[in-house]
Amino acid sequence: xxxxxxxxxxxxxxxxxxxxxxxxGVDLANVKMSMNPFDEISVEEAIRLRxxxxxxxxxxxxxxxxxxxxxxxxxxxxxxxxGILVETDAPVEPLAVAKILxxxxxxxxxxxxxxxxxxxxxxSNQTGQMLAALLGWAQxxxxxxxxxxxxxxxxxxxxxxxxxxxxxxxxxxxxxTDLRLNEPRYASLPNIxxxxxxxxxxxxxxxxxxxxxxRLEVVSTVEPxxxxxxxxxxxxxxxxxxxxxxxxxx
Amino acid sequence: xxxxxxxxxxxxxxxDQTAKALTAAADLGGDVHIxxxxxxxxxxxxAAAKLSGVAKVLLANGDVLLNGLxxxxxxxxxxxxxxxxxxxxxxxTAGKNVLPRVAALLDVMQVSDITxxxxxxxxERPIYAGNAIxxxxxxxxxxxxxxxxxxxxxxxxxxxxxxxxIAVPEDPGLSxxxxxxxxxxxxxxxxxxxxxxxxxxGVGSDENFEKVITxxxxxxxxxxxxxxxxxxxxxxxxxxxVGQTGKVVAPELYIACxxxxxxxxxxxxxxxxxxxxINKDEDAPIFQVADYGLVADLFDVIPELExxxxxxxx
Ligand SMILES: Cc1cc2nc3c(=O)[nH]c(=O)nc-3n(C[C@H](O)[C@H](O)[C@H](O)COP(=O)(O)OP(=O)(O)OC[C@H]3O[C@@H](n4cnc5c(N)ncnc54)[C@H](O)[C@@H]3O)c2cc1C
Numbered sequence: 001x002x003x004x005x006x007x008x009x010x011x012x013x014x015x016x017x018x019x020x021x022x023x024x025g026v027d028l029a030n031v032k033m034s035m036n037p038f039d040e041i042s043v044e045e046a047i048r049l050r051x052x053x054x055x056x057x058x059x060x061x062x063x064x065x066x067x068x069x070x071x072x073x074x075x076x077x078x079x080x081x082x083g084i085l086v087e088t089d090a091p092v093e094p095l096a097v098a099k100i101l102x103x104x105x106x107x108x109x110x111x112x113x114x115x116x117x118x119x120x121x122x123x124s125n126q127t128g129q130m131l132a133a134l135l136g137w138a139q140x141x142x143x144x145x146x147x148x149x150x151x152x153x154x155x156x157x158x159x160x161x162x163x164x165x166x167x168x169x170x171x172x173x174x175x176x177t178d179l180r181l182n183e184p185r186y187a188s189l190p191n192i193x194x195x196x197x198x199x200x201x202x203x204x205x206x207x208x209x210x211x212x213x214x215r216l217e218v219v220s221t222v223e224p225x226x227x228x229x230x231x232x233x234x235x236x237x238x239x240x241x242x243x244x245x246x247x248x249x250x
Numbered sequence: 251x252x253x254x255x256x257x258x259x260x261x262x263x264x265x266d267q268t269a270k271a272l273t274a275a276a277d278l279g280g281d282v283h284i285x286x287x288x289x290x291x292x293x294x295x296x297a298a299a300k301l302s303g304v305a306k307v308l309l310a311n312g313d314v315l316l317n318g319l320x321x322x323x324x325x326x327x328x329x330x331x332x333x334x335x336x337x338x339x340x341x342x343t344a345g346k347n348v349l350p351r352v353a354a355l356l357d358v359m360q361v362s363d364i365t366x367x368x369x370x371x372x373x374e375r376p377i378y379a380g381n382a383i384x385x386x387x388x389x390x391x392x393x394x395x396x397x398x399x400x401x402x403x404x405x406x407x408x409x410x411x412x413x414x415x416i417a418v419p420e421d422p423g424l425s426x427x428x429x430x431x432x433x434x435x436x437x438x439x440x441x442x443x444x445x446x447x448x449x450x451x452g453v454g455s456d457e458n459f460e461k462v463i464t465x466x467x468x469x470x471x472x473x474x475x476x477x478x479x480x481x482x483x484x485x486x487x488x489x490x491x492v493g494q495t496g497k498v499v500a501p502e503l504y505i506a507c508x509x510x511x512x513x514x515x516x517x518x519x520x521x522x523x524x525x526x527x528i529n530k531d532e533d534a535p536i537f538q539v540a541d542y543g544l545v546a547d548l549f550d551v552i553p554e555l556e557x558x559x560x561x562x563x564x
Contacts, residue, residue, distance in 0.1 A: 026382055120494065139347075161342050162430070162489060165317075165427075168427075170424050178488075179478060214389075217386065220385045221382050227538075231541070233543065243503070243524070244562055
């Protein structure tokens with residue numbers, strides 16, 4: 001089975017995001033960029049499937065600027081086999097991403113697509129579900145466990161608001177990863193060297209005939225209202241007094 | 251215009267997330283119909299009909315809808331979509347699972363996790379773990395929206411909408427239900443609790459969670475929350491996680507114990523009315539958002555806090 005893993009280049013999760021003073025967006029200049037953390041979990045899951053003999057080939061896809069090649073290289077260094085970069089400097093919304101991925105799935109015919117449940121930049125949490133819908137496939141979202149069954153189906157355990165849910169899905173399927181699915185490995189130096197020689201196919205949005213014109217017009221981007229700094233209390237008695245008499249929450 | 255609101259419920263009862271999302275749906279202007287999709291879900295439909303400002307409740311009862319699987323639920327909503335200008339759901343795990351599937355098949359770009367309705371086509375939503383607020387105008391004719399419920403008051407009761415039973419579509423046959431492992435607890439739900447006591451890695455173990463955090467929560471009638479580190483370490487179940495990728499809460503009082511205050515955690519709780527931080531590291535970033543900070547070992551002060559609460563509540 002071939003596994004397709006879309007990976008997104010985003011601001012590193014440790015970076016404190018700054019909003020541009022003119023309200024036009026978030027400052028991306030000279031900011032450390034990394035693979036979306038949920039996508040690392042996706043790559044790791046695909047590699048574990050191959051190590052367990054359940055997958056043969058792992059193909060990474062990124063849609064984004066030229067530098068997204070580095071994101072693909074990160075995944076190749078973890079152990080994926082090859083990459084596809086759909087190069088564009090334009091912002092691509094989840095719906096358009098899902099349409100491009102659908103075209104790639106039709107060409108590559110994977111048995112499984114693993115995506116992160118959300119990207120930590122726009123926090124939309126949509127792309128996997130949209131891709132599954134466009135393909136007419138089953139979806140296992142927010143997954144903390146994936147288990148293939150002998151009858152060719154898969155059980156997926158999902159993190160839901162009330163706890164955990166296990167569902168049984170027909171293959172091929174779309175999986176979206178939650179934090180507890182696995183702990184991604186670090187790439188070793190030899191693997192980083194090897195990854196430099198792995199192929200990355202360069203594509204454009206036009207190759208897939210998808211209209212990526214935005215459907216959401218960004219009116220403004222602003223900082224959230226700041227919380228006023230509070231006070232330090234010296235003792236539990238003072239804390240309880242303040243909560244009762246000043247804040248009125250007890 | 252008419253809006254279809256997809257209810258969050260467990261068949262027997264309606265979640266108050268529905269009442270909160272209703273406030274957002276009503277802000278769009280126009281009539282709101284609530285869809286209750288489930289099995290033997292009439293009690294939930296009756297509760298929905300009582301919410302104020304609801305024009306009609308659609309009740310779809312069927313085996314295939316019992317567990318809210320994405321594929322049949324999306325098929326049901328798609329079948330109704332023609333009659334609506336907007337389709338709205340609370341941004342719960344159920345809403346997040348189903349609605350993008352609907353949006354894609356309508357060729358609509360969903361607006362996720364809105365925190366304010368600026369105009370019927372313009373919304374505020376947090377991005378980058380709430381470190382920026384974006385205002386977006388949705389250009390698609392039909393709107394598909396999920397609502398961050400912590401940002402909206404629950405709609406009140408006093409309505410008496412009619413309940414209309416509707417047909418259940420055929421099962422697309424892609425998915426089946428195996429089982430749920432739900433946390434059972436007498437405590438209030440995280441997303442509706444007035445007070446939350448939350449524990450982080452500093453709590454140290456699941457036994458300590460039970461010895462220290464939950465007794466304080468019970469004393470206060472509070473819900474229990476946790477940081478990702480605490481959940482990953484197995485101190486607390488996944489459904490307690492507060493943050494960018496867990497639950498977003500805005501209680502009257504949030505007490506963070508042994509939590510450092512990473513941006514991903516703050517994303518889920520910084521809109522709480524009053525924040526208390528108990529941490530032994532005086533430089534912990536949690537103190538930057540805390541109204542009241544206590545630099546102390548949580549194992550020393552939480553028992554003390556319980557005793558002090560007994561006194562004032564006495
Ligand atoms: C993609 C992604 C998504 C994430 N999503 C979330 C999310 O939704 N929610 C979330 O919470 N995190 C999330 N995180 C993780 C986040 O970055 C932090 O790692 C996590 O919040 C840290 O948890 P913590 O504060 O419990 O642990 P730590 O950062 O280890 O802090 C422990 C704190 O406890 C204090 N402490 C220790 N012992 C005591 C004691 N005896 N008494 C008092 N204080 C004590 C320490 O001083 C320290 O400040 C996410 C990370 C990523 C990459």
